[in-house]
Amino acid sequence: MIATRVLGSSDIEVTPIGLGCMQFAGPGLVAQFYPELDGTTTDGVVKAALDSGITWFDTAEMYGGGHSERALTTSLRAAGTTPGDISIATKWTPMGRTATNIGRTIDTRITALQGFPIDLYQIHQPFGSLSSVARQVRAMARLRSEGKIAYVGVSNFSARQMERADRILREHGTRLISNQVQINLLHRKIEDDGVLETARRLGITLIAYSPLKSGLLTGKFHDSPDLIGAVRPIRKTLGGFNTRTLTRTAPLIDELWKLARAYGATPAQVALAWLIGYYGDTVVAIPGASKPHQAAELGAAMNLRLTDTELSRLAELSAPLN
Structure with missing residues (x-):
């Protein structure tokens, strides 16, 4: 049985690892990062995540x-x-919009989720909006008071x-429960x-997010450097x-x-186990x-427990790379 964690001060219990769904975006900007997936593949990915014990997306x-x-x-x-x-957690896009757009577009988000409730609604970034962050947060608080988001x-x-x-949320009788930021062994x-x-x-x-540094921490690019040539340009730039x-992080x-072999795991699983264990x-x-x-591999990483010595050793090796 995988031990769950509570998101902030909420009553939402989640597994230490959830599934990020940027890769389900279809054609458009995100396709510059990842290839478009068909419905059969998406079905398979979601089913494998569920079967592995993952409880949130x-x-x-x-x-x-x-x-x-x-x-x-x-x-x-x-x-x-x-x-x-x-x-399910989803996000509102601030770019070029005012805070009133949060209330105007919430029904579109609810429709897109096809009957699944919004357990966590997030402001995607603190910049780009035509309104202050304070107004955006107040608009989010109103949605919660209206029962449209949890x-x-x-x-x-x-x-x-x-x-x-x-x-600000306290003033409206609620709390901020999460902040989504990049964290990984190479970004601390x-x-x-x-x-x-x-x-x-x-x-x-x-x-x-990006807990494997866009795949760099899987080790596959170190084993086969030629694979870098197939990485899409934006992902290649952002992931370094x-x-x-490759030389610096070797x-x-x-x-x-070394740890993966000892535990019968993969480097990616070890990197994830460090992330959800170290902090x-x-x-x-x-x-x-x-x-x-x-x-399936992501979900299995939740069963891997590194020792304090192993957590510290990885932190020590990664520190100069940050």
Whole structure:
């Protein structure tokens, strides 16, 4: 039985690993990161995630303008999952919009999710809106008071922005329960910018996106550097896929492989086990998967428990790379 964690001060219990659903976005901008998946593949990925024990899924309006939300919930239905069986987090896109758009578009989000409730509604980023973050947060609070969403979260917020959002929500009788930020062995900024300390002090969960650094921590690119050539340009740039990066990170990847062999696991599973173990209950992760076997591998990582010595060793090796 996989031990669950509670998102912030909510009553939402989730597994330490959820499934990120950016890869279900279909044609458009996200296709510059990942190839488009057909319905059969999406069904297989979602079913494998469920079978592995994963209980929650993170999507967003930005992921294909509702395509990811519809693909996810269609596949959940195909797997025999009904509303209430799992939890879904989605996000509102601020770019070029005012805070009033949050209320105007919520029914579109509800429709795209095809009967599955919005357990967590997040402001996708703290910039790009024509309204202040404070107005956006108040609009989110209204949605909760109206019963259209269960809880409010944010994404890519700084420690100061996160604390202010929580203060505003308190004034409306609720709390900020999560902040979604990049966290992985090669991106540990939360330890230095106040986000981790603030989250722990306020009881806010950090949801780690890109927990495998766009695949760099799987070890496959170190084993076969030629694979970098097939990585799509934007993903290659954001993930730092180049020969220099492979050389710098080789000692860390070697250690991931060493532990993987010892546990009968993969480097990706070890990297995920470090992430959900090193920071305790404060951090949960949402890796993505474009193939069923990858989703199964993600879920299995929740059963891997690294020792304190192993957690510290990986932290030590990764520190100079951050």
